Amino acid sequence: MTQTQPASRHVPEGLPTHLQHFVDGAPRDSVGGATFEVLDPVSNRTYATASAGRAEDVDAAVAAARRAFSEGPWPTTAPRARARVLNRIADLVEAQDARLAELETFDTGLPITQALGQAQRAAENFRFFADLIVGQTDDAYKVPGRQLNYVNRKPVGVAGLITPWNTPFMLESWKLAPALAAGCTVVLKPAEFTPLSASLWAQIFTEAGLPQGVFNLVNGIGEEAGAALVAHPGTRLISFTGETTTGREIFRAAAPHLKGLSMELGGKSPVVIFDDADLDAALDSSVFGVFSLNGERCTAGSRILVQRSVYDEFVERYAERARNVVVGDPHDPRTEVGALVHPEHHERVLRYVEIGKTEGRLVAGGGRPEHLPEGNYVAPTVFADVPPTARIFQEEIFGPVAALTPFEDEAEAVALANDVQYGLAGYVWTRDLTRGHRVAQAIEAGMVWLNSHNVRDLRTPFGGVKASGLGHEGGHRSIDFYTEEQAVHVTLGEVHTPRFGAGPAGRNR
Numbered sequence: 001m002t003q004t005q006p007a008s009r010h011v012p013e014g015l016p017t018h019l020q021h022f023v024d025g026a027p028r029d030s031v032g033g034a035t036f037e038v039l040d041p042v043s044n045r046t047y048a049t050a051s052a053g054r055a056e057d058v059d060a061a062v063a064a065a066r067r068a069f070s071e072g073p074w075p076t077t078a079p080r081a082r083a084r085v086l087n088r089i090a091d092l093v094e095a096q097d098a099r100l101a102e103l104e105t106f107d108t109g110l111p112i113t114q115a116l117g118q119a120q121r122a123a124e125n126f127r128f129f130a131d132l133i134v135g136q137t138d139d140a141y142k143v144p145g146r147q148l149n150y151v152n153r154k155p156v157g158v159a160g161l162i163t164p165w166n167t168p169f170m171l172e173s174w175k176l177a178p179a180l181a182a183g184c185t186v187v188l189k190p191a192e193f194t195p196l197s198a199s200l201w202a203q204i205f206t207e208a209g210l211p212q213g214v215f216n217l218v219n220g221i222g223e224e225a226g227a228a229l230v231a232h233p234g235t236r237l238i239s240f241t242g243e244t245t246t247g248r249e250i251f252r253a254a255a256p257h258l259k260g261l262s263m264e265l266g267g268k269s270p271v272v273i274f275d276d277a278d279l280d281a282a283l284d285s286s287v288f289g290v291f292s293l294n295g296e297r298c299t300a301g302s303r304i305l306v307q308r309s310v311y312d313e314f315v316e317r318y319a320e321r322a323r324n325v326v327v328g329d330p331h332d333p334r335t336e337v338g339a340l341v342h343p344e345h346h347e348r349v350l351r352y353v354e355i356g357k358t359e360g361r362l363v364a365g366g367g368r369p370e371h372l373p374e375g376n377y378v379a380p381t382v383f384a385d386v387p388p389t390a391r392i393f394q395e396e397i398f399g400p401v402a403a404l405t406p407f408e409d410e411a412e413a414v415a416l417a418n419d420v421q422y423g424l425a426g427y428v429w430t431r432d433l434t435r436g437h438r439v440a441q442a443i444e445a446g447m448v449w450l451n452s453h454n455v456r457d458l459r460t461p462f463g464g465v466k467a468s469g470l471g472h473e474g475g476h477r478s479i480d481f482y483t484e485e486q487a488v489h490v491t492l493g494e495v496h497t498p499r500f501g502a503g504p505a506g507r508n509r
């Protein structure tokens with residue numbers, strides 16, 4: 001493993017020491033004054049407190065969002081005018097991308113170059129949905145001369161947005177941009193491990209001209225603030241990204257209210273590499289796929305299935321690359337893997353590494369890197385010969401840990417790929433395109449990349465199947481989620497209604 005040594009812990013200038021909620025256009029503390037501590041993952045020292053929202057804080061935020069929805073002007077603002085605000089938001093995000101990346105890296109431990117890419121992606125999300133809402137068309141169904149039926153699209157109301165700690169700012173933008181584009185008002189509940197970058201939205205939105213009360217933010221613990229948002233009768237929709245177990249909990253809590261739900265959940269995605277593949281490209285992609293974003297990536301290709309005839313050589317090359325991945329100070333632009341988000345998560349990943357040692361053959365990494373005695377570091381870890389029954393094959397680790405497993409033929413590859421509860425992403429590498437499409441289509445996953453690295457066109461559906469999610473976002477699907485399609489039926493010409501109560505004489509008039 002290549003090393004970068006932090007000369008000293010990098011602390012961004014002007015770092016806030018207290019993070020508040022943002023309700024009805026103003027920052028505020030919790031009604032009860034509760035706070036929680038926020039750590040940075042390099043020193044695990046508390047650098048700030050954040051207001052810990054409870055039901056009464058969520059009440060206030062939802063009330064503000066409801067007012068902004070019912071009194072306007074946002075839900076009835078013309079799409080072009082909404083798009084202008086969204087584009088200004090994108091400009092403001094872009095203008096401070098370096099600062100955003102610095103704060104995100106400090107709070108999450110993500111390598112700075114990758115955090116910068118995520119900040120730019122956040123701006124792109126706003127631009128994309130600005131364009132989409134202006135170009136939005138709705139269906140009309142005509143029965144010539146007799147009837148016109150058309151779709152009147154309306155924003156649903158107050159959307160509750162609950163987000164995880166991996167790439168927090170970008171994932172928040174992924175929900176905020178379509179919700180606002182659609183004309184909804186929102187209450188965002190960011191992850192408690194990483195509330196720092198979310199605190200920048202309030203100023204960005206205010207400066208961009210988003211009306212007061214349209215955006216509200218409540219910080220807090222999931223079981224308190226998050227649960228209160230889900231249980232609140234005033235939130236018509238919940239868009240959630242996080243763990244599958246939390247998703248199940250939210251599903252149960254939302255049921256009595258019959259809320260609209262969008263669930264982006266966990267993954268354990270397969271990479272299937274056939275012996276005829278461009279093995280150099282497959283190696284680059286499969287190494288990046290699990291070690292980028294510290295392995296804290298929902299679409300990580302964490303199970304690498306390799307055809308037996310090239311397996312041994314591939315394992316050797318893979319392990320060598322993993323050993324050479326640069327682990328260290330997240331603020332150093334040379335760093336490829338930084339510090340995991342939180343000591344609890346760090347411990348969890350290290351536990352999986354220990355489990356892996358009893359289930360597979362350790363060929364790289366295997367614990368904390370020697371040169372980094374403090375902070376939440378894990379050496380990029382690779383296990384070979386991992387059987388499908390292994391926990392490290394079945395369970396989402398969400399860290400820099402890869403499991404490699406050989407397969408004989410296409411049928412076995414597909415069976416192994418599908419032998420988990422998850423179905424978020426899949427990756428296939430082969431030069432035989434007929435087989436490539438066949439396998440891509442046989443993989444039970446919401447998204448598959450064929451001979452391709454994980455790059456998404458924002459128009460395409462995003463989401464998982466099986467335990468990886470419910471519903472798809474992306475492109476017009478996101479707008480569909482945040483809007484209601486009301487059908488309006490109009491009779492043209494004479495209305496032919498059976499004349500109940502008109503008696504025999506009047507019936508046939």
Ligand code: NAD
Nearest residue numbers: 163164165190191222226227242243246264265266267298
């Ligand atoms: P998490 O489920 O622990 O938390 C996610 C959010 O839910 C947080 O804001 C948390 O406070 C909140 N929450 C927790 N309990 C809640 C409850 N009972 N009611 C309401 N809200 C509650 O997930 P995490 O650990 O922050 O994130 C990692 C997980 O997210 C991984 O499983 C990863 O695969 C998944 N993820 C999925 C996608 C995707 O698009 N499919 C994208 C990113 C991350």
